[in-house]
Amino acid sequence: MDPLGFAPHDHRDCKREAMAAAEAHCARHRLNFTPVRRRVLELLLGGHRAMGAYEILDTLRDEGLGAQPPVAYRALDFLVANGFAHKIERLNAFIACTHPETSHTPAFLICRGCNAVAEAHAEPARGMLGAAAEAAGFEIEQAVVEAIGRCPRCRAEAAPCR
C-alpha cells in the first residue's frame, strides 16, 4: 500500500485535476455532486490506492458524513457509474480513475507485494477474447481485466542482485 501508478508524481496535481474534471462533468450532465460523493472521491484520490468500502466508511463516520454501509456504497456506486472510480474485483476495493472523461476499457496492474494498482488501457473485446466471444454468440458489454504481479519497486526489493 504505497504511492502508485508505479511512477512518482505530484499527487496534489492529479487530485486537483480529477476533482475539477468531476465537477465539470457533473455540471455538464446535471449530476448531483453531493458532499458525500465529493468527499468519497477526494478520499480515493488522496489515498491514491485501492480502498475498501469500510475503510472509506470509517472516515465518513469520523467526519459525520454517514455511519452506515449504504452511505459509502451509494457514493461509490455513483462514482463508478459515472466513471470517476473503478472497482477492483480482485481486491473488493475501489480506486479513483486516473483518466476520466476518456472513454476507456480499464485494465489494472495489481502488485501482490504492496497492493499498489496502476490503470492501463486494454481492449479485450478485440483480439482473442473478442473472437472467442463471437464464436460463442456472446455479446460482450463490459470486461474486467486485472493482472496480478509485482511492481518495479517490489521486484527490486525481492531480487536486489538481478
Place this chain on the structure above:
Amino acid sequence: MDPLGFAPHDHRDCKREAMAAAEAHCARHRLNFTPVRRRVLELLLGGHRAMGAYEILDTLRDEGLGAQPPVAYRALDFLVANGFAHKIERLNAFIACTHPETSHTPAFLICRGCNAVAEAHAEPARGMLGAAAEAAGFEIEQAVVEAIGRCPRCRAEAAPCR
C-alpha cells in the same frame, strides 16, 4: 443459472472425464485427493455453473462432510491451486475448469442474464496489456479476465425479433 458453455452437451461425460483427469493428476503429483476435495469438485462439475462457497458448504453439511466455512474454502483453495477449478471474481463464486491439464490463462464470459459462465482462452500478457505492463516495469504473474454480457440464449429471449 442454467446449463453452460452456452452449447448443449453431455454433462455426464465432461464430469466423468474431468474427475478422471483430476484423479490422474493427483496420483502423478502425489496430491491428496481427499473425500472433501473430491466431493467439492464433483459438486462444481455437477452444478456446471459458478457456485458460491456457502452453497457448496450447505451440501457438504447435509452429507456430513463438514459444517464450517473453512472446510469449503480449503477444498476450493486446493482445487483452484491445482487448476481443477477457477474463481470468478466478479461473482465471488467458483467453477470447475473445463479443460484442466492444458496450461492456460483462463478468461470467462459471464452472462448477466442467467449467470452462466463459459471458459475461453486468452493471453492478456501478450498484446496491449503486456506492452503496458512492460512499459511500467510490471511483471505479470497471473491475470483475471472476465467479460460480462449476454449469452446466445438470453440475447434471443431479450430480443426475439432481431
Place this chain on the structure above:
DNA sequence: CTCCATATGTTATTCTATAACAGTTATGCG
C-alpha cells in the same frame, strides 16, 4: 403549494472470507 424524483439516514440481515487453535491421520525416518 403539492407532487415527484432524488438523495440521505437507519435497521437489519445475508453473504464472503479468514484467523486461530485443537485434534487427527498419514508418512517418513531412525
Place this chain on the structure above:
DNA sequence: CGCATAACTGTTATAGAATAACATATGGAG
C-alpha cells in the same frame, strides 16, 4: 516399531463486503 512431522480436518469466532427494506429530507416542476 515408535516417534516426529507434515498435512488434513474440525470448530470457534470474527472480520469484511454487500444489500434489502423502509423512513426521512430536500429540491425542483407543474
